[in-house]
Amino acid sequence: MTAPLPSQKAMVPFVSVENMMRLVHHLGIERVLAELTDLIEEDFGRWESFDKTPRVASHSRDGVIELMPTSDGTIYGFKYVNGHPKNTAEGLQTVTAFGLLADVATGYPVLLTEMTLLTALRTAATSAMAARHLAPKGGKVMAMIGNGAQAEFQALAMKAVCGIDTVRLYDIDPRATQKTARNLEGSGLTVIPCTSSQQAIEGAAIVTTCTADKQFATILTDNMVGPGIHINAIGGDCPGKTELHKDILLRADCFVEYPPQTWIEGEIQQMDRSYPITELWQVVTGQVPGRRDERQITLFDSVGFAIEDFSALRYLRNQIVGTDFYQELDMIADPDDPRDLFGMLQRAR
Amino acid sequence: MTAPLPSQKAMVPFVSVENMMRLVHHLGIERVLAELTDLIEEDFGRWESFDKTPRVASHSRDGVIELMPTSDGTIYGFKYVNGHPKNTAEGLQTVTAFGLLADVATGYPVLLTEMTLLTALRTAATSAMAARHLAPKGGKVMAMIGNGAQAEFQALAMKAVCGIDTVRLYDIDPRATQKTARNLEGSGLTVIPCTSSQQAIEGAAIVTTCTADKQFATILTDNMVGPGIHINAIGGDCPGKTELHKDILLRADCFVEYPPQTWIEGEIQQMDRSYPITELWQVVTGQVPGRRDERQITLFDSVGFAIEDFSALRYLRNQIVGTDFYQELDMIADPDDPRDLFGMLQRAR
Structure with a gap:
């Protein structure tokens, strides 16, 4: 049969x-x-x-x-x-x-x-959604610190959704920066390879950090962060893995996806529970404001949510x-x- | 390219x-x-x-x-x-x-x-593993109450592993019993369709209950259960779904897979936490005995574990x-x- x-x-x-x-x-x-x-x-x-x-x-x-x-x-x-x-x-x-x-x-x-x-695409799209509500209006320049597998997706999402036209690249490995610059040729973005984080963030309205080491790292220090920027922190996404100095978090208004997960995995694992955070969905629904003024430092502490x-x-x-x-x-x-x-x-x- | x-x-x-x-x-x-x-x-x-x-x-x-x-x-x-x-x-x-x-x-x-x-196969194999330690030695007859998708797998596993040669079938839907009997033709098992649970369990060393309704049901009542049998209870496997009367549990020695899950999903959800249970793995490793004597009623409260x-x-x-x-x-x-x-x-x- x-x-x-x-x-x-x-x-x-x-x-x-x-x-x-x-x-x-x-x-x-x-x-x-x-x-x-x-x-x-x-x-x-x-x-x-x-x-x-x-x-x-x-x-x-x-x-x-x-x-x-x-x-x-x-x-x-x-x-x-x-x-x-x-x-x-x-x-x-x-x-x-x-x-x-x-x-x-x-x-x-x-x-x-x-x-x-699909995760690379949705992570970039989520960053773009947050930046649409949080980044300074009219900002055209993004610094991209960490030029690994996520870098090009981030740059193109910020271009497509937020209208950035320039991306300033930095990675501790110059070959990663070269790879990203090469891949973005013909994308319509002006790509500027930089030799330090400090140089990369010059004039940037959005600073995206996306490094992969599993450790408490300090990709950005407090003195590097000027008023008015939006920080899109992607790389701190599991226990013991962060990218930002605690002092930056103290000056910034912090937006998160799902607090029970972000407290464990995000940049805010460095803070105690009295640290104020805003849930991004409440910004999307208009219950709380996103960016309020030109000098505000906004931080999207992204860990990725289901x-x-x-x-x-x-x-x-x-x-x-x-x-x-x-x-x-x-x-x-x-x-x-x-x-x-x-x-x-x-x-x- | x-x-x-x-x-x-x-x-x-x-x-x-x-x-x-x-x-x-x-x-x-x-x-x-x-x-x-x-x-x-x-x-x-x-x-x-x-x-x-x-x-x-x-x-x-x-x-x-x-x-x-x-x-x-x-x-x-x-x-x-x-x-x-x-x-x-x-x-x-x-x-x-x-x-x-x-x-x-x-x-x-x-x-x-x-x-x-593969789940149908592993569920039957798990029942056979439990029965190998808990069923009365030399028992050749199993009653199978509930003749749905799991029935034939249970019968063949008990034959292959525990040496049963006869299966007595009962289901509230006679077509389910006919289906199971037909599928077991040529398997080497003697198949006896029955018209009640009471009739099905006559002379059975192992009683397997495997019914699918999501409700507290009483497939077996206390007076049906004689000394010395092994009950293989498969169907009570989620909150609000049980098959055995509480009084049977009080007379039986109960063996479970993973207590944190069985307390929520198994027959023992009817009992309070003082009810004594034994973890099956401890029987397998020889830390605690399986069947101790001929009159003991053993119960494998199976819910399926990862x-x-x-x-x-x-x-x-x-x-x-x-x-x-x-x-x-x-x-x-x-x-x-x-x-x-x-x-x-x-x-x-």
Whole structure:
């Protein structure tokens, strides 16, 4: 007896790395970043309708593996993501990820996808969303300190969403800066490689820090930070890993994604709980102001939250409908009679 | 420029439903169940080396979606599983699942697989492992109350591991019993369909309850349970869902997987915390006895724990090496220079 073909319910659309790259080129990366920014903002705008939980982390000597689930009551999403700073030395990615959406009513998965690229895109889009509310109006220059895997995505998102036209690059490894400068050729951005953090931040309206070492580091010191700038702090994102001197936090107004997670993973792990923070979703919904004046120092203490991944997964699901940017995976056993799982197995013999 | 082929590190072996069925038939289902039982027992024997956490559940009106992670320090595994009792009425599975193994040292996934079938196999193997320590020696008859998707797997595991030769079936829906009886034809088991639970348990050494309603039910009452039997209670596995009358628990010695989870999900959610329970791993390691005498009533209050899935994933990973029972999924973005994720994207244009 021939095995019957799997039913449509058994098939889960899967977006491979290759298809993700094809999709991004098909749509155009700046369009993807801008649309993702809007969708993340939409989901931050309905923050209270999400089931939220700090990520579920499994720590080991060399890194961490995390599961980041959330649900809006209709769709459930989660991301698997690792963070292994030592990987780079072995030619591996520090961060790899994949994600899934499922239908809350049935529990059946409806999308599986690579999320290494998608996480890079959503992290940049989240930064752009925060900067749209917090960066000084009309600022055209961003300093980018740390020129690793996230750098180009950040630069293009700030261009597409906030209108920056110049990016000033610095990394302790000049080859990383060269790599980023080369990749941004033809992007329309003026790219200025710098030889120090101090030089990089000259004239910058936005300072993005995105370094990867797992340690308490001081990428920015207090005397480097002038009034009126927006700091977009990406790299401090796990316990024991920060980038900013504490004194900067004391002068800045600090905005976060999900406090129970940011207190553990963000720059504010250096502060005690009396330190005032504002939740970004409250800025998005207009409950509290974003930037209030020209001299204010704003800080987005970004660690990455499950709702951003949810938005990215939702975006992807919408974009692949009717395209060939996915394949069908036979991942769900779906016998004709749901009680007859064994019969399905038997008939496949 | 052509996109370079993904590197081997980017590829994750994936076992589809079809390949899982092929593999089970290739090895033989009783062999799979017996080997799985041994591997689960091996992992229960090193219980203390695992990173354990209760499953991460997202509850909704119609069901639950859960993530079940664990790690032994070298390998990390997790399962995605839903539980939607209403699904059956819509022709869908109550439980669907998939799972993943990853390398703790790098965080890179090393196996993705369907787990609806694999969960059915590991649940039956776990029951068989418990019965091997708890059921009366030489018992040849099992009563199977609830003849749904798990029934045949339970019967064959008890045959392969504990040597039962007869299974007495009962379900409130006679069609479910007919389905199970038909599927077990030619299995070597004597199958006796019964018209009541009372009739089914006559002469049984092992009574397995596996019903699916999400409610406090009484599948077995106290007067039905004679001395010396082993109760294998599978169906009470989430808050508000139990199968046994409380009085049975008071007469039985109760064995559980992971107490923090079983207190919430198992039969013992009916009891207060002074109720004595024994952890099954302590029986496996010989720290405490299993069955002590012929008149003892033993109860395995099974809810399913992440380590059992870990064992099943580990088993599968070993079995597919060098076979064609899997395909490679391009799931991990793996640029030549790990800091050059954007360059990889760009070169794929």
